[in-house]
Amino acid sequence: GQNIDQPTEMTATEGAIVQINCTYQTSGFNGLFWYQQHAGEAPTFLSYNVLDGLEEKGRFSSFLSRSKGYSYLLLKELQMKDSASYLCAVAHTGGFKTIFGAGTRLFVKA
Amino acid sequence: DSGVTQTPKHLITATGQRVTLRCSPRSGDLSVYWYQQSLDQGLQFLIQYYNGEERAKGNILERFSAQQFPDLHSELNLSSLELGDSALYFCASSPGLAGGSYNEQFFGPGTRLTVL
Numbered sequence: 001g002q003n004i005d006q007p008t009e010m011t012a013t014e015g016a017i018v019q020i021n022c023t024y025q026t027s028g029f030n031g032l033f034w035y036q037q038h039a040g041e042a043p044t045f046l047s048y049n050v051l052d053g054l055e056e057k058g059r060f061s062s063f064l065s066r067s068k069g070y071s072y073l074l075l076k077e078l079q080m081k082d083s084a085s086y087l088c089a090v091a092h093t094g095g096f097k098t099i100f101g102a103g104t105r106l107f108v109k110a
Numbered sequence: 111d112s113g114v115t116q117t118p119k120h121l122i123t124a125t126g127q128r129v130t131l132r133c134s135p136r137s138g139d140l141s142v143y144w145y146q147q148s149l150d151q152g153l154q155f156l157i158q159y160y161n162g163e164e165r166a167k168g169n170i171l172e173r174f175s176a177q178q179f180p181d182l183h184s185e186l187n188l189s190s191l192e193l194g195d196s197a198l199y200f201c202a203s204s205p206g207l208a209g210g211s212y213n214e215q216f217f218g219p220g221t222r223l224t225v226l
Contacts, residue, residue, distance in 0.1 A: 033214065042112065042200060042217035043153070087153065091213075097166045098143070098215065102152035 004101035006088050011107045012078055020073045020104045022088030033089040034062050034073045037103065043087055046073065075106075083108045113137065114218035116201050122224045128189040131221045135182055135203030141165070142184040143204075143215060144176055148197040159184055160206070188223070196225045 003025045012018040024032070031050035035043035049055055049064035049071060061074040073086055085103040092099070113136035123129055135142050144156040155168035159178035170176075173191075178184040188195060199222075202215035 040198075042219055043215075044112075044217070045214040048214060089153075097155055097158065097168065099155055099168075100145075100153040 004088055004090060004099060006086075006101045006104045008102070009105045009107070011109060012075075014078055014080060014108055014110050016078050017074065017076050018078060018106065020075070020086050020088075020106065022071045022073070022101060024069050024071070024088070024090050024101075026069075026090050026092065026099075028093040029066065030091040030093040032062075032064055032071050033087075033091065033098065034060075034071075035087040035089060035100075037085045037087055039084075046086075078108050080108050080110070082106065112216040112218065114201060114203050114216050116199075116218035116221050118221060119219065120222050120224075122226065123191060124226055125191055125193060127191050127225075128187065129191065129223065131186040131188070131199055131201075131223075133184045133186070133201030133203075133218055135184070135201075136216055139203035139205050139216070140182065141204045141206060141213070142178055142182070143202040144170075144184070144186050145200045145202065146197045147200060147220075148194075151197075153200065156186070191225045193225050196223055198222050 005023045034046040037043040047062035054063045059076045064071045085105045087103045088101040115134045117132045140161045143158045145153040156170040158166040176186045198220045200220045202217045204213045204215045
């Protein structure tokens with residue numbers, strides 16, 4: 001089976017840094033995705049990690065530790081438009097599924 | 111614009127009815143995924159097709175079925191609708207199978223289904 005855990009909600013201040021954690025238990029791991037979803041809109045791709053380490057892409061970075069079943073998404077220089085849900089998703093080799101976590105709703109305040 | 115289209119955008123129907131949701135993937139993408147997202151819930155994986163064949167199944171109800179046609183568009187059929195089926199239904203596409211950064215999923219705008 002698979003299990004993906006993320007905090008339900010987080011609040012941070014404009015200009016600050018926030019880290020959103022994701023832990024997972026799964027078999028046949030084939031990578032971890034982070035998506036951003038604004039309310040009522042479609043999710044959009046942010047990052048993909050399959051090897052351990054940090055991937056940096058502008059203000060967003062994503063980290064993966066396969067041995068610990070752990071990932072985080074780091075958002076720097078927060079902007080009000082970053083208020084959204086952030087979805088952690090695990091891709092599987094067997095069955096070719098991608099399973100999404102429940103998402104973390106981030107509120108950015110002025 | 112992700113390049114994935116879904117129709118209709120909104121659908122209002124009554125309990126017991128049957129509806130069909132349609133998805134056209136991005137040009138060149140062979141995989142199509144269907145997800146259900148109820149209010150304040152995460153994305154629930156329903157089913158995946160790759161080049162016309164079913165490849166993976168999630169917690170899809172027996173009342174729901176899907177198919178992918180030779181032109182790669184897909185349809186999700188929901189029958190004997192219940193109030194609890196009210197949700198946003200997303201279709202996504204990717205070039206191949208799950209995994210690999212080139213297989214990020216591109217999501218359509220969704221179909222909002224309301225069952226009264």
